[in-house]
């Protein structure tokens with residue numbers, strides 16, 4: 001559920017890490033992108049409270065920062081799970097039952113597209129064709145690709161990652 005993500009956001013964020021990142025790039029021209037990338041690397045996402053800090057220290061408008069954060073898919077404004085489960089929703093996968101695979105994920109972990117489990121272990125993402133149509137339906141967990149998915153295989157993959165730290 002995304003509730004967990006919201007709860008984390010409500011917690012105090014220690015801005016020391018963000019300040020350190022900003023210190024590193026402060027005198028650089030075009031510092032905004034590397035600063036935001038550095039902050040995401042540090043926290044795993046870009047916490048909202050870091051936005052006014054970056055705005056003030058780099059002398060840019062917060063709206064400008066949100067513009068960058070929402071334009072580039074690489075940035076995330078919510079905490080994400082350790083394992084990103086991408087379910088391909090491209091045509092070939094759709095025809096071969098991607099909906100059932102997504103449904104299984106939703107049933108087992110209680111998350112749908114762009115949601116993260118409360119323990120911050122899994123994030124679900126429904127994506128367009130990932131270029132492995134011959135193995136449809138396909139999912140990816142971080143960098144690992146799993147093809148010819150069935151409900152049973154989905155259960156196995158979920159169990160495998162659940163058992164991992």
Ligand code: FES
Pocket residue numbers: 088089090091092093094128129130131132133134136137138
């Ligand atoms: S449609 Fe799923 S990999 Fe191409």
